[in-house]
Amino acid sequence: MKKIKKLSETRQAWWFFCHEDQLWLLSDNSFPMASLEALGYDFDRQCPSYLLDYYQGKPCILVDLQHQGVQFQSGQWHDMRSVLNLFAQELALIAGRACQVAHFIRTHQFCGQCGERMLSITWEVAKQCKSCGHRAYPRLSPAVIMAIVKDGDVLLAQNKRNKGGIHSILAGFVEAGESLEQCVSREVFEEVGLKIKNISYFGSQPWPFPHNMMIGFIADYAGGEIKLEPNELIAGGWYNASNLPEIPGPHTIAREMIDHVLELNQQTTEQIDLR
Numbered sequence: 001m002k003k004i005k006k007l008s009e010t011r012q013a014w015w016f017f018c019h020e021d022q023l024w025l026l027s028d029n030s031f032p033m034a035s036l037e038a039l040g041y042d043f044d045r046q047c048p049s050y051l052l053d054y055y056q057g058k059p060c061i062l063v064d065l066q067h068q069g070v071q072f073q074s075g076q077w078h079d080m081r082s083v084l085n086l087f088a089q090e091l092a093l094i095a096g097r098a099c100q101v102a103h104f105i106r107t108h109q110f111c112g113q114c115g116e117r118m119l120s121i122t123w124e125v126a127k128q129c130k131s132c133g134h135r136a137y138p139r140l141s142p143a144v145i146m147a148i149v150k151d152g153d154v155l156l157a158q159n160k161r162n163k164g165g166i167h168s169i170l171a172g173f174v175e176a177g178e179s180l181e182q183c184v185s186r187e188v189f190e191e192v193g194l195k196i197k198n199i200s201y202f203g204s205q206p207w208p209f210p211h212n213m214m215i216g217f218i219a220d221y222a223g224g225e226i227k228l229e230p231n232e233l234i235a236g237g238w239y240n241a242s243n244l245p246e247i248p249g250p251h252t253i254a255r256e257m258i259d260h261v262l263e264l265n266q267q268t269t270e271q272i273d274l275r
């Protein structure tokens, strides 16, 4: 990923136009793929642009339109959540990266140390203060997300913020100076009062709302009774495939982990039945 000094008018590319946390899609819900010349879009060519990645052999370019409220022809602005649901993982990840870099550019215009204007560095994605030299990189906020398993059932809870009835696995932000495993144990104890063991890594998912990194773990129940933290949770319990409430949709690591745990439970039950 790096800053582009000057946009080419003739190079074919995938375009990720960003404006206030929204991305521009054509009316058939695809990202524009053409040269700027062919697109004929009217915008300030000096606004920040970055080479994000390559997709199907073509460069993916972020153009952060900043204050310009440009409305192009044939298409519309979409927020990142709807973009995440529209695209398969590869393109969704690049779109998420576009949003995160645009958010970084917008929120690091001035130095947090001395208040002077920050300038973009050209060889990596960073901003540097021209006065005191303080350098800032795109912020990442790590959060752990964990599936707690007890006799094949998974712990699901409904967050207070989630009025729709969706139950999910627990999650929480990593605190400064804490290991990921410590965070998993602390969050589980704080949110539902349970002790856990056998914490193992599952996988991760960048979550660009606005700059989270979800890190998934699976752990076994080790003791205690469920005691919901009333400021965060309104419901919670042990679930399996036969009594599953509404759970998060596809394209989320939470869903992937719930499916994984329940599938393992299914396989174990089948093996017991065969004996």
Ligand SMILES: [Zn+2]
Binding pocket: 111, 112, 113, 114, 115, 116, 129, 130, 131, 132, 133, 134
């Ligand atoms: Zn400074």
